[in-house]
Amino acid sequence: MDLFLGNQIDSEVFHLNEEESHHCVRVLRHRLYDEILVTEFQGKIWQATIVDLSATLVKCRITKVFRQERLTNLSIVAFGMLQDRERMEWMVEKMTEFGVDLVIPLKSERSMKSNLNLVRLGKIITAACKQNLRTKKPIIAEIQTIQQLIASHSNAQKFVAHCQEEIKTSLWEVVQSGKDALICIGPEGDFSSKEIELMLHNGFHAVSLGQSRLRSETAAIAACHIFAMKSELEYED
DSSP states (O other): OOEEEEEEOSSSEEEEOHHHHHIIIIISOOOTTOEEEEEOSBSEEEEEEEEEEOSSOEEEEEEEEEEEOOOOOOEEEEEEOOSOHHHHHHHHHHHHHTTOSEEEEEEOTTOOOOOOOHHHHHHHHHHHHHHHTOSBOOEEOOOEEHHHHHHHOTTSEEEEEOOSSOOOEEHHHHOOTTSOEEEEEOOTTOOOHHHHHHHHHTTOEEEEOOSSOOOHHHHHHHHHHHHHHHHHHHHHO
16 A cells, blocks of 8 residues: 555544645545555554545545554664765665664765755655655754764764774674664765774774675665664564
């Protein structure tokens, strides 16, 4: 079933917004009494029946809860901005599919100048959430410096993945389930030695994502996958 975004009016009634109503009726050709999925991206997806429709407003009757978010800890990825917009957008899309909760673009010494479009990235995140049937939409933050990042996430587990020669622990081995987790992924050219030292001095742990040397976007996705697998294991336990 297709997933649409809108507003829950009461315990039984749900309205699609105008853009979603148009997509539902004009593009996907849904008809009266079709079964669809609806969400506000606030932790629930409902199954619903279309009871009234037009190109600007689709009204539904909620029939049951289809999926409800289980309580998990936050997974946060901060990444050095990439020059290639398409690669950066692909990275954000895949991180969304793996369940990231907060995405933070980082301004660092070696970050490439990037025409970062937060509105466009927000639309990519929404599309990925709908495709993946996510009950909550991740937040994409404004661009931050490393100093700002350190100040705003003092209570999370903090990790940095970098390419410099140093003894590192596998992220899989060191990340603890049941706690918020933040990982910083360097830009093309990596973090500078000064930036790495600053993070390590402020409670970050240097981690490895495997034996291969990964591109920035691949490293971010690999970290999200590890966070997701740890969360799944916690849920099964």
